[in-house]
Amino acid sequence: KAGVTQTPRYLIKTRGQQVTLSCSPISGHRSVSWYQQTPGQGLQFLFEYFSETQRNKGNFPGRFSGRQFSNSRSEMNVSTLELGDSALYLCASSLVRATTNTEAFFGQGTRLTVV
Amino acid sequence: SQKIEQNSEALNIQEGKTATLTCNYTNYSPAYLQWYRQDPGRGPVFLLLIRENEKEKRKERLKVTFDTTLKQSLFHITASQPADSATYLCALPGGYSSASKIIFGSGTRLSIRP
Numbered sequence: 001k002a003g004v005t006q007t008p009r010y011l012i013k014t015r016g017q018q019v020t021l022s023c024s025p026i027s028g029h030r031s032v033s034w035y036q037q038t039p040g041q042g043l044q045f046l047f048e049y050f051s052e053t054q055r056n057k058g059n060f061p062g063r064f065s066g067r068q069f070s071n072s073r074s075e076m077n078v079s080t081l082e083l084g085d086s087a088l089y090l091c092a093s094s095l096v097r098a099t100t101n102t103e104a105f106f107g108q109g110t111r112l113t114v115v
Numbered sequence: 116s117q118k119i120e121q122n123s124e125a126l127n128i129q130e131g132k133t134a135t136l137t138c139n140y141t142n143y144s145p146a147y148l149q150w151y152r153q154d155p156g157r158g159p160v161f162l163l164l165i166r167e168n169e170k171e172k173r174k175e176r177l178k179v180t181f182d183t184t185l186k187q188s189l190f191h192i193t194a195s196q197p198a199d200s201a202t203y204l205c206a207l208p209g210g211y212s213s214a215s216k217i218i219f220g221s222g223t224r225l226s227i228r229p
Binding site: 033048 | 146147149156160164209216218219222
């Protein structure tokens with residue numbers, strides 16, 4: 001079966017712009033979590049969506065937002081981009097909520113560069 | 116809040132030896148702990164999950180232990196191969212009230228030299 005698909009793979013944006021990243025989970029998976037990965041901070045949790053509702057949120061400013069659609073596909077948006085937002089953004093899908101200690105399947109990520 | 120420390124940023128060992136990676140956590144003992152492998156430019160790949168009532172879990176050449184007294188998990192790769200070279204991450208729930216907030220360690224970059 002198809003894995004987690006993230007689009008686009010690479011993105012270059014200018015400071016102040018906004019960006020939308022997309023994640024299509026594995027078919028049948030209802031939970032989507034987003035992570036930001038940088039060399040200095042490692043993998044940091046952004047938020048989790050399940051059944052179109054945000055269930056948990058990490059310590060990121062309000063410029064970071066997301067949503068999930070009825071088909072479980074998810075998007076995350078970053079407004080007013082800053083240089084420090086340059087990172088690899090990863091989404092992970094799981095069959096049920098992450099609270100049930102199920103494994104997460106990660107996409108390839110979107111490499112965002114802010115110039 | 117829960118914090119994770121992975122023993123070393125990088126580990127370099129000879130092919131055929133056993134690689135041992137350490138994951139320490141600082142706060143409450145989680146109900147489970149996971150280990151992932153990440154190759155450069157790719158997303159992490161799930162390897163093993165161990166629950167708090169399990170002392171040890173094995174999968175082929177991989178073995179994970181979980182010591183809730185020491186607040187530590189050890190990840191072993193026996194008969195290591197150059198193809199095992201990657202970054203290995205441990206992960207656990209962020210807290211009782213935020214169990215779905217999975218937090219990751221900073222990872223250990225493992226290099227297996229022929």
